[in-house]
Amino acid sequence: MVAISEVRSYNASLKSVLPNPVAVFVGGTSGIGLFTARELVRHTVSPTVYLIGRNATEASKIVNELREINSASKVSFIQKDVSLLKNVDEVCNEIKSKEKHVNILFMTCGYLTLKGRDETVEGLDRKFSLHYYARMRFIQQLSPLMDAAAASTELSRVVAVLDPQAGLRLKGVNFSDLSLKNTFSLKNVMVHASAMLSLSAAQLAKQHPETTYMHAYPSGVETGVTRQVFGPLNGVAKFVLSKLGRLMFVPQGESGERHLFAATSPIYAPRVAAETTSMVGSDGVVGSGSYLLNWNGEILADTDNARKLRDDGGVDKVWQHTEEVLKSIEERGSYSP
Numbered sequence: 001m002v003a004i005s006e007v008r009s010y011n012a013s014l015k016s017v018l019p020n021p022v023a024v025f026v027g028g029t030s031g032i033g034l035f036t037a038r039e040l041v042r043h044t045v046s047p048t049v050y051l052i053g054r055n056a057t058e059a060s061k062i063v064n065e066l067r068e069i070n071s072a073s074k075v076s077f078i079q080k081d082v083s084l085l086k087n088v089d090e091v092c093n094e095i096k097s098k099e100k101h102v103n104i105l106f107m108t109c110g111y112l113t114l115k116g117r118d119e120t121v122e123g124l125d126r127k128f129s130l131h132y133y134a135r136m137r138f139i140q141q142l143s144p145l146m147d148a149a150a151a152s153t154e155l156s157r158v159v160a161v162l163d164p165q166a167g168l169r170l171k172g173v174n175f176s177d178l179s180l181k182n183t184f185s186l187k188n189v190m191v192h193a194s195a196m197l198s199l200s201a202a203q204l205a206k207q208h209p210e211t212t213y214m215h216a217y218p219s220g221v222e223t224g225v226t227r228q229v230f231g232p233l234n235g236v237a238k239f240v241l242s243k244l245g246r247l248m249f250v251p252q253g254e255s256g257e258r259h260l261f262a263a264t265s266p267i268y269a270p271r272v273a274a275e276t277t278s279m280v281g282s283d284g285v286v287g288s289g290s291y292l293l294n295w296n297g298e299i300l301a302d303t304d305n306a307r308k309l310r311d312d313g314g315v316d317k318v319w320q321h322t323e324e325v326l327k328s329i330e331e332r333g334s335y336s337p
Helices: 004-012 031-043 056-069 085-098 126-151 164-169 186-207 224-230 235-248 252-264 271-276 304-311 314-332
Strands: 022-026 048-053 074-079 104-107 157-161 212-216 290-293
Touching (some): 004 031, 004 252, 022 031, 022 126, 031 048, 031 056, 031 104, 048 056, 085 126, 085 314, 104 126, 104 252, 126 157, 157 186, 157 252, 164 186, 164 290, 164 304, 186 212, 186 290, 186 304, 186 314, 212 252, 304 314
Parallel strands (some): 022 048, 048 074, 104 157, 157 212, 212 290
16 A cells, blocks of 8 residues: 555655646546546646536536636636547547647546446447547547657656456456447446456557556545435435445545546656566556556556456457447447447
């Protein structure tokens, strides 16, 4: 476990280490993305922050809040439904028109649902798209700006927050139906999105060795999603759950601090600087540039299931599928397996 004192000590150094970062928060108007954006603005000198989300009313309040925390910060909100990849492209084009580099791409987009498959006009399930395909499109589209950051010896890091433990421990990845067109279930979405994020991170670290790629587990955190689930309960139940939550959940502030540390600390070195770290990558190799993180900053241990996925060619199979989906939607507007 990375002690919270170490986290806070490092974050306090960011004003000199990373004074003027450019950061993109996909899902940054609530939850962990927001908590992390707050800490980034608090601990840097003149950050440029892009918040991507759907709720313009809530975003307006958040933009003002972040500017109050740091009057030198440049905070922008881009309103888009990024479950559609064409909208992801529009967001990225806007950012590329304004910035020469991006230091941090931090993605928490997703939502809680008990619905079955909810197919978009692009042929993907909406939840699965937010958890995986949209994130891959953001990475693909913003990689030139992240490469530019790395080329100028600045931080270049991608953090995808979901749950790497599902892909590490749960079996069930169906390589013949990776998009889950025919075998959809909420459990399968979690297993596929988790495993595919982790396997793709390993591939991306090879393609862009100067950028660090992370798949991070947040643990239980007091977020808007939690309030959404507890919303229908009566006042007494809410009170009891709020008390239990203080014992069960990572506090919002600490979650933001820890995720800022994950998004900036040199201990999670890119592949090109493997000799500077002792952290084991998602492929089981020290310093491979892709890391599976627990909520407390520790590297999640490799498993027999994860090794079998890699040994079965999972990295190449998932990446080939991902490129096929992204290309199909870019060229034809939809994907059909």
